[in-house]
Amino acid sequence: MSRELEYIRCHICEAVNYVNEKETKCRRCHEEIAPNLRLSYHKTLAFLITAIIFYIPANLYPILVSKQFGKTTTNTIMGGIIHLWDAGSYPIALIILLASVFVPLLKFILIIYLLISTRHNLHSSKVDKHKLFYITEIIGPWSMVDVFVVVILSVLIHFSGVQIFPGEGATAFGLMVFFTMISAQSFDPRLINQQKGDTF
Amino acid sequence: MITEEELDNLIICKKCHTLHKRVPLPPNKKAFCSKCDILLYQNNPNILNKTLALVIAATISLFVAFKFTIVTIDIQGMEKSLTLYALFMVILEQHQYIVGVMFIFLIFIFPITIIFSMLILLILMKRKKGGYLVKRLLILLAHIRPWSMVDIFFISLLVAMVKLFDYAYIELGVSFIALIFTLILDIIITKNLSFYELWNLYTKIYGGVNE
């Protein structure tokens, strides 16, 4: 057993705790620090599946609906990006592409990878996996950019003849980001330290 | 068995989870992780007063940011302003409850809660009072900090403005400037004071109060 295995970093107060079977509360903030690993694994998986399910309508349904003198046009996320690209707004198109398409996919893949690596020996370094997990948590919320943009536009473009609304896609997208964040938060970093064959 | 003091002298890197031993630092010096170079801890004298001043400034700028107009657009003489009030009205009118509620929590309720909690807990810590409340506020902060998205809102605002550039005349309001101030202050606060240090101060000030 490596040295790090015996110590837990409390995710609330960041205090270092020495693990023993009896004490599962942090010595400083008294919050739960050693939740059941099996439960943590299944919660992460369940929230991730929910997020992936919401990702489908988030891309198929319009994120933006605009009404111009009775005429309705809709835009999906990809449609919006292509539109921006054609109009020559390359930096904005790239920001939206990164934030709305790549970041969620990257997060899904990463969480799946981390979950698989707890059950199978993938010969990857623990330090690298901790770093990857840290980065996913940092970049995750940035997927909200497109939803925020639509809400801001719906407040500003709100005239009697011309109006912009968030579409069903925006709701699905917001929920997708919410469940991805909950999924990552349910993931206990101790799962990374699991050895092959460890039961939990 | 390991004693509390020995545990207090250990720190686990938040990024790579490597275990480090803390060493006493001279004033204004920082310690970084040997594996991933992220800031671990620092010796910042007079940290409570400095942070309190910054948090008071941030409270004022956040209040201004939500009180007045962020941007006004003008399309062929028709004007529309982005304010918190306008946002509430549009959400109610368009029945965008899920997106609307998420938006209001992420850019308004959570940031306000964070800044007020910081204000209260720093004042209490300065006066060495209310250990239990300080602890509850620190725990609350740890839970809601990932959900505050003022920075992402600001970038979204810039994206929305670029999208409107061709159709509308855009005028920046007082709140736009206040929003920039809030973000700069937030960066300075989090650079100077990590929550790890706040918790250490909590232990130092209130000792081992088990309430």
Ligand SMILES: [Zn+2]
């Ligand atoms: Zn703790």
Ligand SMILES: [Zn+2]
């Ligand atoms: Zn590190």
